[in-house]
Amino acid sequence: MVVNAKSRQGEASFNNIMAELQSQGIGVVAGRAIKNPVNIKPWLEELLEKTEVDTVIVGAGDGSISALAGTLADRKIRLGVIPLGTANDFARTLNIPKDIKKVVEIIKAGYTERVDLGLSGDKCFLNVASVGLGVEVAGKMNHSLKKWIGPLAYGVAAFEAFSQRRPIHFKLTYKEAGHETIREFKALQVAVANGRYFGGGIVSAPDATLDDSLLSVTVLEEMGLLELARIIPGLLDGSYVKHPKVQHFNTTEVLVETRRTHRVNLDGEVCQRTPLRFKVHPAALEVFVPRPD
Numbered sequence: 001m002v003v004n005a006k007s008r009q010g011e012a013s014f015n016n017i018m019a020e021l022q023s024q025g026i027g028v029v030a031g032r033a034i035k036n037p038v039n040i041k042p043w044l045e046e047l048l049e050k051t052e053v054d055t056v057i058v059g060a061g062d063g064s065i066s067a068l069a070g071t072l073a074d075r076k077i078r079l080g081v082i083p084l085g086t087a088n089d090f091a092r093t094l095n096i097p098k099d100i101k102k103v104v105e106i107i108k109a110g111y112t113e114r115v116d117l118g119l120s121g122d123k124c125f126l127n128v129a130s131v132g133l134g135v136e137v138a139g140k141m142n143h144s145l146k147k148w149i150g151p152l153a154y155g156v157a158a159f160e161a162f163s164q165r166r167p168i169h170f171k172l173t174y175k176e177a178g179h180e181t182i183r184e185f186k187a188l189q190v191a192v193a194n195g196r197y198f199g200g201g202i203v204s205a206p207d208a209t210l211d212d213s214l215l216s217v218t219v220l221e222e223m224g225l226l227e228l229a230r231i232i233p234g235l236l237d238g239s240y241v242k243h244p245k246v247q248h249f250n251t252t253e254v255l256v257e258t259r260r261t262h263r264v265n266l267d268g269e270v271c272q273r274t275p276l277r278f279k280v281h282p283a284a285l286e287v288f289v290p291r292p293d
Contacts, residue, residue, distance in 0.1 A: 002040055004060035004084065005033040013084055013100065017059055020104045029053055037064050045071055054078060057107065061085015062127055066267040069117055069124040073284040080107040080288045087268065089197035090126045093210055094289045111291040114283040115210035118194035121276050125266040128198040128205075131256060131274060132168055132189030133220070135265045167222040168262060174217065174254035185247070188228075189220040190256055192278045196238075198267075206238025207250070213282040217254055219247040253279045 001021065003014045014033035021028055030047055034040050037060075044056065048071070056072060057080035058065055065081060072079055082103050083091035094115070097103060118125040170185045191198075193205035193216040205216030223245050234240030241248040257275040264272040 001028050001031045001057040002044060002059070003033045003082075004037050004040060004058075004064040005035045006037055013059055013082070016100055017057075017082060017104075020100050021057075024104050024108050026104065026108060037067070040064055041067050041071060044068060048075075048077075055080060055107070057082065059084045062087055062090050062267045063269045065090055066124055066126045066269070069126060069285060073117055073124070073281065078112050078286045078288060087198070087200040089128075089200065089267075090195060092197050092201060093127070093195040094287060096289060106290055107288045109288075109291060111289060112286045113211065113289050115285050115287055116194055116213060117281040117284040118192065118215060119279040119281050120192075120264065120266055120272060123266060123272065124281075125194060126210075127195040127267050128191050128193045128265075129267075129276075129278060130189055130191040130198075130265045131170070131258065131262050132187065135263045135270055169259045170219070171257040172217070172219075172254055173257070174249075174251040176249070176251060183247075185219050186222045187219050188222060189218075191218045191220075192216075192254060192256070193218065194280065202235045203238035205248070206241060211283070213280055214250045214252060215254065215278060215280050216248070216250050221245040221247065253277065 001017065003017065005014065018028065018031055029051055032043060034043060040060070054076065055078045058068060059082035061083070062085055080103070081091050081096055082100060083096060083098050088098065096106065118129060120129050167186045167188055170187050170190050171182065172185070172190065173180060173182050175181070191204050193208050195210050196203060196205060196208045198204045205218060208216040218241060227245070231240040231243050231246070234243070240246055255275065255277045261273045263270050264274060264276055266272065
């Protein structure tokens with residue numbers, strides 16, 4: 001079991017999680033609270049080389065879980081997710097609660113589902129990869145802001161990013177009905193979604209599920225601040241994709257190119273640059289989820 005102690009609730013939660021696992025009779029081979037998120041993946045990789053385990057429990061936010069996803073993909077290892085971050089959109093998509101006791105009960109019940117991973121070059125993402133506004137929002141966030149005001153930090157950062165928006169010239173190449181399609185846009189953002197949510201409950205792709213073997217691509221075309229403000233309420237339920245300046249389609253693979261290189265946001269972490277090819281890795285992870293009614 002590993003906890004990102006730098007996540008919004010991580011440092012205070014490690015002992016509570018360990019106590020709850022023990023009280024429900026779940027043995028822990030190794031447990032660690034790691035303050036530097038960069039060290040989580042190497043620690044897990046070393047553990048898996050030395051020890052046979054069938055379950056890994058991660059208490060963290062979306063960014064840290066995404067970073068571990070590639071290590072766990074296609075292994076006979078079940079993933080237990082304890083959402084301790086700011087957004088927790090992966091857990092939200094899978095209906096995993098924030099309450100530690102309830103999550104441990106889900107893990108003990110043993111029901112799992114296989115979910116897809118998004119691939120961005122040599123990296124993985126669980127929820128959404130974006131170029132444009134999403135990168136600017138992530139750039140205006142900081143650890144202190146997220147820790148003190150939680151999901152509201154996204155709203156503060158988004159307002160500032162929207163007011164400073166700059167359109168980008170995109171070229172998208174993707175598969176559609178078995179054929180290659182090329183489209184160009186002058187847009188504020190292109191988002192490639194594996195899951196349904198981003199930014200603490202904003203609906204990126206209303207039709208996306210984590211087991212459909214598809215990526216949902218949304219293009220937010222260039223528009224004025226007033227028009228942009230009008231579609232913001234639709235982000236809460238996904239209805240914004242019906243706006244005439246929002247393009248939306250599903251595919252298994254898309255190449256995103258820009259005239260000038262631009263940064264890419266993967267599940268809240270800005271870590272790559274265009275051009276990039278995005279793919280879906282079907283049924284890559286086995287995750288504990290609530291048993292269906």
